[in-house]
Amino acid sequence: xxxxxxxxxxxxxxxxxxxxxxxxxxxxxxxxxxxxxxxxxxxxxxxxxxxxxxxxxxxxxxxxxxxxxxxxxxxxxxxxxxxxxxxxxxxxxxxxxxxxxxxxxxxxxxxxxxxxxxxxxxxxxxxxxxxxxxxxxxxxxxxxxxxxxxxxxxxxxxxxxxxxxxxxxxxxxxxxxxxxxxxxxxxx
Numbered sequence: 001x002x003x004x005x006x007x008x009x010x011x012x013x014x015x016x017x018x019x020x021x022x023x024x025x026x027x028x029x030x031x032x033x034x035x036x037x038x039x040x041x042x043x044x045x046x047x048x049x050x051x052x053x054x055x056x057x058x059x060x061x062x063x064x065x066x067x068x069x070x071x072x073x074x075x076x077x078x079x080x081x082x083x084x085x086x087x088x089x090x091x092x093x094x095x096x097x098x099x100x101x102x103x104x105x106x107x108x109x110x111x112x113x114x115x116x117x118x119x120x121x122x123x124x125x126x127x128x129x130x131x132x133x134x135x136x137x138x139x140x141x142x143x144x145x146x147x148x149x150x151x152x153x154x155x156x157x158x159x160x161x162x163x164x165x166x167x168x169x170x171x172x173x174x175x176x177x178x179x180x181x182x183x184x185x186x187x188x
Contacts, residue, residue, distance in 0.1 A: 004111035009063040023095035034156045065108045073099045087124035106139045128158040
């Protein structure tokens with residue numbers, strides 16, 4: 001369990017299946033992810049979900065995002081882990097609209113970055129966000145990501161953003177943030 005200022009990142013559980021299924025079938029959330037609306041039945045999804053929990057993929061690390069009140073509000077992960085290049089792609093979804101625009105996503109990303117810095121040998125994180133999703137881009141910038149290109153995939157235009165973890169340093173009491181504009185928080 002990883003605790004941020006507003007969120008807790010925890011291991012995914014089978015009990016998360018209800019929210020995850022609803023979020024995957026939500027057309028607005030699918031549009032924000034540039035994905036088609038999910039078509040599996042609840043039964044098929046639950047079987048697939050359970051299998052993924054029993055046999056995790058070593059190329060990704062997934063977390064549920066809970067509020068401090070332990071309400072499941074979304075998910076985040078780093079995936080396509082390349083140990084040779086020491087990089088991975090980052091993804092996040094705040095599925096519960098009640099938590100949009102209030103800093104929960106930014107805190108989840110910061111908490112995940114801190115975990116990656118302390119617990120892995122990764123040096124670079126990257127992500128793709130739709131070019132029109134300014135809210136997401138601003139949130140990622142607050143976490144230290146910078147724009148490094150544009151990509152067209154599936155008829156959608158994406159902004160490619162990256163973060164070199166060496167640009168971050170653990171926050172010390174009273175220390176100023178690093179030049180990258182982001183620092184790691186100390187958490188209990």
